[in-house]
Amino acid sequence: MAGTIVEGRNVSDNxxxxxxxxxxxxxxxxxxxxxxxxxxxxxxxxxxxGPNIPEVDGPAPGQKRKMLNEREVDMYKLLYQEGxxxxxKDGGVKVLQGRCLGGGTAxxxxxxxxxxxxxxxxxxxxxxxxxxxNLDPYLREVVNYLPIVRNDKYNTSARKFxxxxxxxxxxxxNLPNNTHECRECGSCGxxxxxxxxxxxxxxxxxxxVDLGATIYTDTKVDRLSAxxxxxxxxxxxxxxxxxxxxxxxxxxxxxxxxxxxxxAIGTPAILLRxxxxxxxxxxxxxxxxxxxxxxxxYPESTFPAYGxxxxxxxxEFADGPTGYLIETGSFYPVLSAxxxxxxxxxxxxxxxxxxxxxxxSYAHHTTGFDPNEEYGTVELDDNDDPELDYKIPKAxxxxxxxxxxxxxxxxxxxxxxxxxxxxNPPLEIKNDTQFNEIRKIDFTEPQRSTIFTVHVMGGCQxxxxxxxxxxNNDFTFSGKKNLWVADGSIFPTALGANPQVTIYSLALxxxxxxxxxxxxxFQFHHxxxxxxxxxxx
Amino acid sequence: MAGILxxxxxxxxxxxxxxEVTATTFDCLNRKTALILFAVAEAVxxxxxxxxxxxxxxxxxxxxxxxxxxxxxxxxxALLIAETTFGLTIAGTFRxxxxxxxxxxxxxxxxxxxxxxxxxxxxxxAFVNVSASTYYASDLTxxxxxxxxxxxxxxxxxxQAPPIPWRPDDTxxxxx
Numbered sequence: 225m226a227g228t229i230v231e232g233r234n235v236s237d238n239x240x241x242x243x244x245x246x247x248x249x250x251x252x253x254x255x256x257x258x259x260x261x262x263x264x265x266x267x268x269x270x271x272x273x274g275p276n277i278p279e280v281d282g283p284a285p286g287q288k289r290k291m292l293n294e295r296e297v298d299m300y301k302l303l304y305q306e307g308x309x310x311x312x313k314d315g316g317v318k319v320l321q322g323r324c325l326g327g328g329t330a331x332x333x334x335x336x337x338x339x340x341x342x343x344x345x346x347x348x349x350x351x352x353x354x355x356x357x358n359l360d361p362y363l364r365e366v367v368n369y370l371p372i373v374r375n376d377k378y379n380t381s382a383r384k385f386x387x388x389x390x391x392x393x394x395x396x397x398n399l400p401n402n403t404h405e406c407r408e409c410g411s412c413g414x415x416x417x418x419x420x421x422x423x424x425x426x427x428x429x430x431x432x433v434d435l436g437a438t439i440y441t442d443t444k445v446d447r448l449s450a451x452x453x454x455x456x457x458x459x460x461x462x463x464x465x466x467x468x469x470x471x472x473x474x475x476x477x478x479x480x481x482x483x484x485x486x487x488a489i490g491t492p493a494i495l496l497r498x499x500x501x502x503x504x505x506x507x508x509x510x511x512x513x514x515x516x517x518x519x520x521x522y523p524e525s526t527f528p529a530y531g532x533x534x535x536x537x538x539x540e541f542a543d544g545p546t547g548y549l550i551e552t553g554s555f556y557p558v559l560s561a562x563x564x565x566x567x568x569x570x571x572x573x574x575x576x577x578x579x580x581x582x583x584x585s586y587a588h589h590t591t592g593f594d595p596n597e598e599y600g601t602v603e604l605d606d607n608d609d610p611e612l613d614y615k616i617p618k619a620x621x622x623x624x625x626x627x628x629x630x631x632x633x634x635x636x637x638x639x640x641x642x643x644x645x646x647x648n649p650p651l652e653i654k655n656d657t658q659f660n661e662i663r664k665i666d667f668t669e670p671q672r673s674t675i676f677t678v679h680v681m682g683g684c685q686x687x688x689x690x691x692x693x694x695x696n697n698d699f700t701f702s703g704k705k706n707l708w709v710a711d712g713s714i715f716p717t718a719l720g721a722n723p724q725v726t727i728y729s730l731a732l733x734x735x736x737x738x739x740x741x742x743x744x745x746f747q748f749h750h751x752x753x754x755x756x757x758x759x760x761x
Numbered sequence: 762m763a764g765i766l767x768x769x770x771x772x773x774x775x776x777x778x779x780x781e782v783t784a785t786t787f788d789c790l791n792r793k794t795a796l797i798l799f800a801v802a803e804a805v806x807x808x809x810x811x812x813x814x815x816x817x818x819x820x821x822x823x824x825x826x827x828x829x830x831x832x833x834x835x836x837x838x839a840l841l842i843a844e845t846t847f848g849l850t851i852a853g854t855f856r857x858x859x860x861x862x863x864x865x866x867x868x869x870x871x872x873x874x875x876x877x878x879x880x881x882x883x884x885x886x887a888f889v890n891v892s893a894s895t896y897y898a899s900d901l902t903x904x905x906x907x908x909x910x911x912x913x914x915x916x917x918x919x920x921q922a923p924p925i926p927w928r929p930d931d932t933x934x935x936x937x
Contacts, residue, residue, distance in 0.1 A: 292913075293911065293913055293914075294911035294912060294913055294914075295898075295911055296898060297820065297824070297895070297898035301823075301824060301826075301827040306827060306828050306829050306832065307824055307827030307828060309824075309827075309828050309832070310829070311832070314879060314883075315879070315883040315886065315887075407912070407919055408919060409911075409912035409913075409918070409919060410912075411911070411912065417912070417913050466788070466823075466826040466827065467826060467827055468826070525907055527907075527909075529908060530912075530918060530919075556908075557897040557898070557902070557903060557906055557908055558894045558897055558898045559894075560897070561890075561893035561894045561896065561897040562890045562893060562894035564889070564893060565874070565885075565886060565889060566889065566893075567804065567805040567806075567867065567870050567874075567888075567889050567892075567893075568804075568805070568807065568867055568870075569807070571805065571806070571889070571893055572806075572807070572905075575893075575897065575905070575906060576905055576906065579906040579907070579908065580906055580907035580908075605829070605831045606831060607829075607830050607831055609829050609830065609831060611829070611831075648874060648882070649874065649875070669879065670879045670882060670883060671879065671882035671883055671885065671886045672882075
């Protein structure tokens, strides 16, 4: 019998539920576990802090579409943590994370990369069991289920990037997406209104509900209660459309256990609120991919909001513990305006000069490979809400400067008349004699430049080192037999690639472990056949 | 502690009345902080900014609901600190921020931006980010950017070829 989605904002009574498994979070990890545990015959309950994405009437009679209107101001507050205004504790990094049914899978730009070989080798040194060979069936299951495809319709940013890379002889390639017959509206980042992005609520969660899973949205988990080595209860409350408590509460008494999948900030926060802090290890060793951004200004209109956002990249600079990979994207008025660090006439000039004629490239930087380098810590504020205390590691400063130089070179080679670098004060580069200005940017000081991240990892890591380990290699939380962690918080380092596919794959592995530990069959359905969409992987 | 500070600063804040600020009910702001926000936004965006973003105050007020409560409180506190102290500590005058000329308010913004103190730079970033992003969220500003709007309102965006083809030499139609 099919399950259901319950919107917590409409619940008018206190409730107690007794599923087999309670999965906390509906993003990449939660969606996978929901489907595979439901498929194994378990009664599955998913709790999601963010809202459901209801359907509304579409433009044609009888047609339905997701209530995603592509308007930034509406969608950021609907779909993102803290309305897309989440910052690190010192204000230095903007942290964009999903907070809705589907979590990050609902708002990411559909980029699908496998885990880097170098990262897996580093993780093996830290005692993790994952190799390219043993991950292969999980990866193929993900690729074939979603599916992940190479979409070769390039927007202007990608086309300019290809041109610039070619002139500098920089290897570049298609970056596969989890889209199906993409309409090229460019709105992945504010939620695909056409269900062409194979996000969690289009695939994993929808199929899980078809198999009987129940999802509660608008449901914020306060804490877990333990009884010895087992989690006995999950305590949550419902929130309204403006994220305020409704004063109605939910208690979950799981028969089998709890799966944490609230992400690298959310999972540690719930564990900390539950006093499950393992001698101060939970929340520690959190890593991000700091993102540096350039906007090239071209002589012609570029329509930067439209077209497939993220399907071109170069891996040429990705190697090493502080490597970076450059990708291209779409950009929109609100996000652009929030990153300018400008005011007055200059603000409007920058917007009018660079938006209509702009093309974007940005670099994700790898962090966390040096065990002695700085790391982030998830803490609780006075209201018990999480905040990430994070400083850009010193080892990443030079690579971040160099990624800006490299992206600027590529833009200029592609015909850009100037390149906007989000420094404070802003920097407009017109030729290579100005590159030294980029090399003076101090990324360790907040608000000396605009730094984003869309990938937060670690904080509840898998590790052979007792001083760092929170999660065992079978995905159980240390000291608790019926608590598993299946999200990016288990990463011992930053991944060095967009993490969606890796989280899906590891969550499949986790689901298999959970099934086996509970005497149930785990099934692969799609792992056989077909080429992986990453040549040379 | 922050609550006490906010109360004290709110009591001493008497922001300049502006007839343009017509909102009367608020979720997170109040009349005083709305007037200070207007003075800040005018310094960031320029005079007459409400013409293209007529629901600016209401939009910010609504948006504050979604922020982490501690961060929301910090923003509201920053408005009160700006109003009651920046005139003296940065501009060297006893006049409060909202009573200063546009040029003087912009001098304060410039000093915040270049400050060696990260707290001041953070306040600058908060003021310009909130002001600029709310302003450019308004449909009326999009023509200045040659932004044609969202596809669900204008599906022709997906079928009209822009001046620069996204994929020249590729004759495949856009799927529907």
